[in-house]
Amino acid sequence: xxxxxxxxxxxxxxxxxxxxxxxxxxxxxxxxxxxxxxxxxxxxxxxxxxxxxxxxxxxxxxxxxxxxxxxxxxxxxxxxxxxxxxxxxxxxxxxxxxxxxxxxxxxxxxxxxxxxxxxxxxxxxxxxxxxxxxxxxxxxxxxxxxxxxx
Ligand code: DQA
Numbered sequence: 647x648x649x650x651x652x653x654x655x656x657x658x659x660x661x662x663x664x665x666x667x668x669x670x671x672x673x674x675x676x677x678x679x680x681x682x683x684x685x686x687x688x689x690x691x692x693x694x695x696x697x698x699x700x701x702x703x704x705x706x707x708x709x710x711x712x713x714x715x716x717x718x719x720x721x722x723x724x725x726x727x728x729x730x731x732x733x734x735x736x737x738x739x740x741x742x743x744x745x746x747x748x749x750x751x752x753x754x755x756x757x758x759x760x761x762x763x764x765x766x767x768x769x770x771x772x773x774x775x776x777x778x779x780x781x782x783x784x785x786x787x788x789x790x791x792x793x794x795x796x
Contacts, residue, residue: 657724
């Protein structure tokens with residue numbers, strides 16, 4: 647970890663991810679968002695990091711959380727849900743705070759409907775993890791720690 651990098655990571659989840667575990671389990675699996683939070687905390691703890699974990703169905707709440715993260719975290723792991731495919735505002739928020747962001751999608755969006763193939767977030771993400779199930783969040787946390795330790 648570099649000297650001034652906070653040992654904290656923000657994990658953000660967008661709309662409908664509060665339903666994880668019961669929402670289309672054939673696509674998103676049976677793990678709940680609470681399970682995801684625990685996986686993230688365990689992965690972070692291995693490197694001495696803490697996790698701030700937030701889910702919201704509201705675009706503005708996610709944007710406010712990204713703004714508030716500036717200077718407070720080493721980076722952000724974000725699954726923006728359907729805002730991935732619609733939100734220029736979320737992409738602008740990420741560009742605006744200049745924090746490394748790892749974009750995570752539980753499902754392989756490229757194997758699904760065409761409208762899921764475009765992401766406004768990918769051009770402003772440091773790394774993208776797609777189709778790894780909830781393990782994608784663990785990979786995301788590990789990747790951020792890797793980036794922060796360079
Ligand atoms: C998702 C994929 C998005 O297309 C979808 O709208 C989601 C979840 C995923 O994790 O696979 O809500 O981001």
